[in-house]
Amino acid sequence: MFGCNVNITTNVNGIPYLATNGVSVNAESVDFALGFRRIPKISKVAIRIANPIPEGTTGTLPVRFTLNGSTRELTFFGGNPVTAADLAGTGVIEVWYDWFYGIFELSSALPPTA
Numbered sequence: 001m002f003g004c005n006v007n008i009t010t011n012v013n014g015i016p017y018l019a020t021n022g023v024s025v026n027a028e029s030v031d032f033a034l035g036f037r038r039i040p041k042i043s044k045v046a047i048r049i050a051n052p053i054p055e056g057t058t059g060t061l062p063v064r065f066t067l068n069g070s071t072r073e074l075t076f077f078g079g080n081p082v083t084a085a086d087l088a089g090t091g092v093i094e095v096w097y098d099w100f101y102g103i104f105e106l107s108s109a110l111p112p113t114a
């Protein structure tokens with residue numbers, strides 16, 4: 001179907017497991033680097049946020065990830081952006097990735113905010 005890719009780690013079900021290798025903040029967004037990866041163009045992806053968003057970052061900034069050579073904004077179901085305030089700290093999130101329709105959507109629950 002999509003072929004085998006030995007460049008990424010997958011779980012027993014073939015779901016790619018990627019870790020961030022950097023985070024940068026600018027006036028418009030918070031960008032996590034995943035590097036260039038060859039993952040299926042339609043896939044569930046597990047992402048380990050290894051680099052926390054720096055303290056003092058504006059919580060309303062949208063979060064973006066670089067994946068397969070392009071940068072995608074992370075959204076909730078319905079298209080609302082995931083913001084810096086939603087991803088405080090480190091941990092693992094699940095994302096639905098659809099290259100054809102430009103979807104990069106958070107599919108895991110986030111912890112409640114205080």
